[in-house]
Amino acid sequence: MRNLSKQDKKRFNQLQKRLRRDVGNAIADYNMIEAGDRIMVCLSGGKDSYALLDILMGLQRSSPVRFELVAVNMDQKQPGFPERVLPEYLDSLGLEYYIVEQDTYSIVKAKIPEGKTTCGLCSRLRRGTLYAFAEKIKATKIALGHHRDDIVETLFLNMFHGSKLAAMPPKLLSDDHRNIVIRPLAYCREHDLEEYAGIRQFPIIPCNLCGSQQNLQRQNVKRMLRDWEREQPGRVAGIFRSLQNVALSQLADSRRFDFAGLAIDRAGEAKPYAYQEARVSAARVEQVINFVDNV
Numbered sequence: 001m002r003n004l005s006k007q008d009k010k011r012f013n014q015l016q017k018r019l020r021r022d023v024g025n026a027i028a029d030y031n032m033i034e035a036g037d038r039i040m041v042c043l044s045g046g047k048d049s050y051a052l053l054d055i056l057m058g059l060q061r062s063s064p065v066r067f068e069l070v071a072v073n074m075d076q077k078q079p080g081f082p083e084r085v086l087p088e089y090l091d092s093l094g095l096e097y098y099i100v101e102q103d104t105y106s107i108v109k110a111k112i113p114e115g116k117t118t119c120g121l122c123s124r125l126r127r128g129t130l131y132a133f134a135e136k137i138k139a140t141k142i143a144l145g146h147h148r149d150d151i152v153e154t155l156f157l158n159m160f161h162g163s164k165l166a167a168m169p170p171k172l173l174s175d176d177h178r179n180i181v182i183r184p185l186a187y188c189r190e191h192d193l194e195e196y197a198g199i200r201q202f203p204i205i206p207c208n209l210c211g212s213q214q215n216l217q218r219q220n221v222k223r224m225l226r227d228w229e230r231e232q233p234g235r236v237a238g239i240f241r242s243l244q245n246v247a248l249s250q251l252a253d254s255r256r257f258d259f260a261g262l263a264i265d266r267a268g269e270a271k272p273y274a275y276q277e278a279r280v281s282a283a284r285v286e287q288v289i290n291f292v293d294n295v
Contacts, residue, residue: 002198010200016058019196022187023055030171032182033141037067039182040139042130043097045073045205047088047197048145052185053202057093057144070139074126076104085203086106098137102129131179147184149190149225152239156221165251167243 002014010065027033041056044187053071071093073086083099090097134142146168155167170186175193185193187192197204214269228235 015196017053019188020193023184026170026184026187032171033067035065037140038134039069039141039143040134040147041071041093041143043071043073048147048193049203051193051196052145071095075099075101078105085205089203100133134179142179142181144183144186146187147188147190147193153218153221153234182241
């Protein structure tokens with residue numbers, strides 16, 4: 001970590017406490033980590049996964065719940081990938097880790113036309129490899145570094161380009177029920193993670209596979225949300241909270257809510273409607289005013 005002034009050190013301590021609190025709350029709210037868990041932390045070389053591992057290591061030291069951490073990086077054989085950066089960093093931590101070598105780069109380049117988005121296929125290949133490796137090392141949970149902004153961006157990507165109301169859940173059971181994915185950074189802001197990574201001076205490795213694709217739809221959504229947040233601070237947080245407060249009867253998916261089976265029920269005495277209650281309240285206020293005037 002770089003040398004900090006007294007004021008900057010105070011700011012960093014506040015930032016670290018906030019991130020640890022956010023991670024701790026997400027873990028508690030979704031029961032992400034249980035006693036005896038062996039957590040496979042997926043380390044990509046980006047700011048988010050570095051911060052995830054760093055924060056989980058801090059929580060591991062202070063938590064009354066005992067759990068293991070295992071760092072795993074997937075070497076996708078991208079040309080020019082600095083192979084020694086992550087092993088050297090992980091060696092310095094004294095942490096159990098593995099580098100999984102899988103040439104997904106060649107597969108993606110062969111399957112996806114030049115200039116097209118590679119992220120979809122790349123993520124599927126990576127996910128399958130990591131699921132299999134988690135079983136191999138007997139990991140009970142797979143921790144990914146997606147944060148709150150990632151989750152909100154995915155919501156809009158699915159709406160705009162998939163006609164689906166879905167995001168990234170903080171906790172996910174895989175389709176084959178053989179793995180559980182957790183996202184402990186689900187409550188964390190990307191801005192906080194960027195600042196944290198900068199101060200901690202993590203050895204960031206850029207993703208050269210898709211780094212040249214400047215017009216990715218995710219970047220467009222990120223820009224849209226950034227503009228919204230500038231105009232109305234707190235909007236992204238509000239959108240995220242809406243994912244935790246879903247009213248199925250107020251949407252339109254007949255597979256999730258029985259609209260066809262709706263029926264009126266007029267048994268018993270009807271409760272007053274809002275406008276009736278308002279009229280009664282107004283009348284009572286007027287009675288009180290008249291009473292006071294006449295005293």
